[in-house]
Amino acid sequence: MASTSTDIPAGLTTTKSPFIEQAQAAGQLYIAQPYELYTEANHEVWARLYSRMTERWDRYANPKFQEGLATLHLDPTRVPRLEDVNKFMAPLTGFRAKAVSGYVPSYKFFDCLRNRAFPTTITIRDGAVLDYLPEPDIFHDIAGHVPMHTDRAFADTLVLFGDCARTAAERAGSIADPHERIRRLTSVMKAMARFFWFTIEFGLMKGSGPGGLSVYGSGLLSSYGEISHSLESPEVQRVPFQLEWVVNQYFEIDHYQPLLFVVDSFDHLFAEVGRLVEWVREGRLDNVSPGEPAIAEADLQSFLDAAPA
Numbered sequence: 574m575a576s577t578s579t580d581i582p583a584g585l586t587t588t589k590s591p592f593i594e595q596a597q598a599a600g601q602l603y604i605a606q607p608y609e610l611y612t613e614a615n616h617e618v619w620a621r622l623y624s625r626m627t628e629r630w631d632r633y634a635n636p637k638f639q640e641g642l643a644t645l646h647l648d649p650t651r652v653p654r655l656e657d658v659n660k661f662m663a664p665l666t667g668f669r670a671k672a673v674s675g676y677v678p679s680y681k682f683f684d685c686l687r688n689r690a691f692p693t694t695i696t697i698r699d700g701a702v703l704d705y706l707p708e709p710d711i712f713h714d715i716a717g718h719v720p721m722h723t724d725r726a727f728a729d730t731l732v733l734f735g736d737c738a739r740t741a742a743e744r745a746g747s748i749a750d751p752h753e754r755i756r757r758l759t760s761v762m763k764a765m766a767r768f769f770w771f772t773i774e775f776g777l778m779k780g781s782g783p784g785g786l787s788v789y790g791s792g793l794l795s796s797y798g799e800i801s802h803s804l805e806s807p808e809v810q811r812v813p814f815q816l817e818w819v820v821n822q823y824f825e826i827d828h829y830q831p832l833l834f835v836v837d838s839f840d841h842l843f844a845e846v847g848r849l850v851e852w853v854r855e856g857r858l859d860n861v862s863p864g865e866p867a868i869a870e871a872d873l874q875s876f877l878d879a880a881p882a
């Protein structure tokens with residue numbers, strides 16, 4: 574077989590990786606991390622992203638995130654190997670980073686969390702777009718999310734999200750009328766997506782940073798610009814977490830968040846996900862406010878497929 578090294582550019586760069594394209598074309602969602610494919614340019618992007626964040630993490634990040642970073646022994650200069658990350662993480666909370674080739678339909682995503690696996694993007698953004706990219710990359714997933722998964726209360730919270738998805742699918746399965754099943758399920762999924770967004774991705778917690786707050790949301794922890802904006806900008810509304818509000822609050826992904834919610838602690842966050850599960854069960858999320866996020870067909874289908882017939 575002829576070598577492809579001259580005609581296929583090597584590398585695991587977001588949206589430009591032949592390895593990922595081939596895996597997607599073959600329908601492989603869960604993949605290995607072909608570490609040897611990372612180029613020096615890929616490692617350099619990791620190093621640039623990491624080094625400029627350290628000072629911001631010191632100033633804004635929740636202490637549990639800082640502890641997690643230290644626990645994982647990430648190399649600031651090289652893209653991490655998932656197996657190394659898992660060696661340090663799994664003994665603490667059972668969580669493992671699991672390489673994926675791209676978007677994971679939402680039920681499958683939550684079900685992975687229930688099984689303490691975190692679907693992890695292995696590509697890294699192009700060095701020309703350090704600040705903004707719409708899709709996740711390994712910096713967002715490993716440097717933004719995974720340090721939090723070393724904390725037991727946080728890890729248990731993710732597992733509870735998985736239970737919530739299962740409860741939502743089971744409940745949908747019990748609704749006989751197909752239109753009503755889809756209408757209610759769409760509403761519940763919207764509520765779950767909003768809750769996840771305003772906590773796991775963009776959550777703030779009481780703490781010792783500016784304004785008596787700290788950042789634990791991964792979207793903020795992996796964003797050089799937005800992490801400081803989230804705590805310092807007078808344009809951001811920071812309000813105590815209220816479940817009724819969160820599940821009805823639309824969000825947009827293409828600009829800095831103007832509204833953020835503050836939890837007291839990780840135990841508080843865990844308790845609120847517990848309430849979310851109860852609300853699914855009681856039908857209290859069947860009519861949440863319309864608006865963003867839109868629920869994609871593939872995501873809806875993933876829940877319907879999981880619903881008992």
Ligand SMILES: [Fe+2]
Pocket residue numbers: 709713718774791792
């Ligand atoms: Fe994320």
